[in-house]
Amino acid sequence: MSELNEKLKELISAEQIKQKPKWRFLLKNWLFWAFFGVAVLFGALSLAVVLEHYRADDLLMLKGLNKSFTDYFFLTVPYFWLVSFAGFILLSWYNLRHVEGGYRINPWLAALLNLLVSLLLGVALFSFGVGELVSETIDREPAFRCFNQRVLVWENPEEGMLAGKVVKVAKQGLVVISFAGREWLVDTSEVELGFEIKVGLEVRIIGEQTGQGSFEAHDIRPWFGPGQSGSGVLRRVR
């Protein structure tokens, strides 16, 4: 036996060096695969919420404000969710690189595959309404509303945008508590409503601030979803 072998034998015995069990290596590999899967899933969820955001039709509704395309495009881009989507793509790529043999995959190909899988899964989740579910769940939690850019965009009565919950319904108007907690008397006399507004319904309103706490509506739609046909179409009585 060589001198090295003798030294190793003494050292392993003296320091009671143990071999790591197989399950530790298997677990490590499975964990990386699991984190990869979770990252892809959360990336897809983020994308589903982005798609839901656009399905909600804010872009079309905001045309009523007569802003330039660039203005309302940048107003409505869901930055938080796009950054979240990009972040999860990177995380899934990192985990894929650390599974056994993962380093062999070309990093650009790995990133592209991750992106494609997240895109396809995201579209599938959106089609099954998961984007809407996540968006609504986050919207209903006041603590998470700060992550919802739509809420921030719509809390802008000076610019003609208002959103909140209906607390009272009258013939010519509504009382709405905005998401920021302010009370508004909304004049709906100029709007032909195509859907029933009930107390408790959350709505988004395009119009004009007419005073402290008062707002004239030109278009009203439900907060969730694009709204039913004929909803909130402006019909000026002038």
Add this chain to the structure above:
Amino acid sequence: MNLKEVDDTQLVKQALANKEQFWLIVERWEKPLARYLKRFLTCTNEDVEDLLQEVFIKVFKNLNGYNEKFSFSSWIYKIAHNEAISFWRKTKTRPKVIDVDMELDLDIVENLASELNLEKEFAQKETSGMVREALERGLKANYKEVLVLRYFEDKSYEEMADILQKPMGTIAALVNRAKGKLKAVIQKKDII
């Protein structure tokens, strides 16, 4: 048992079943890894012995982590490479000592020198000496490691990918850049 007739995978299985058989792995891989460490690192024989000890302790501890899908040679070289890099980082400010045993690699150095196409600028004998010195003193670890694995250890790009945990395309690009850098270092030295 004739050690030469037993492949690495079989040796690993035997070593896992009976710890006493681990010494066969050490016996087979001691000299190749010692040679690799000497080629990669500019250090004394004592340093190489200490490193080898660390390498085989890690091999022993992690033997259950070896996957038969991959070559055992690449797996054990990866462990040796990682220890070498740690050593490099700890000792990069130390004055470097060129080991005289490196003279045995003269044909490999000449082969590498001929690939650099420096014949018009320097005589062949000069080039070999300059290549050796540039390798020892003039290159960063990431360039030296690929040149040593490719030209001195005769590893394929696939094996190098497994040892360095990088895609094959990256390895190929690194080898080309390393040769370019080596050539630039040699030419610059001559100007100085």
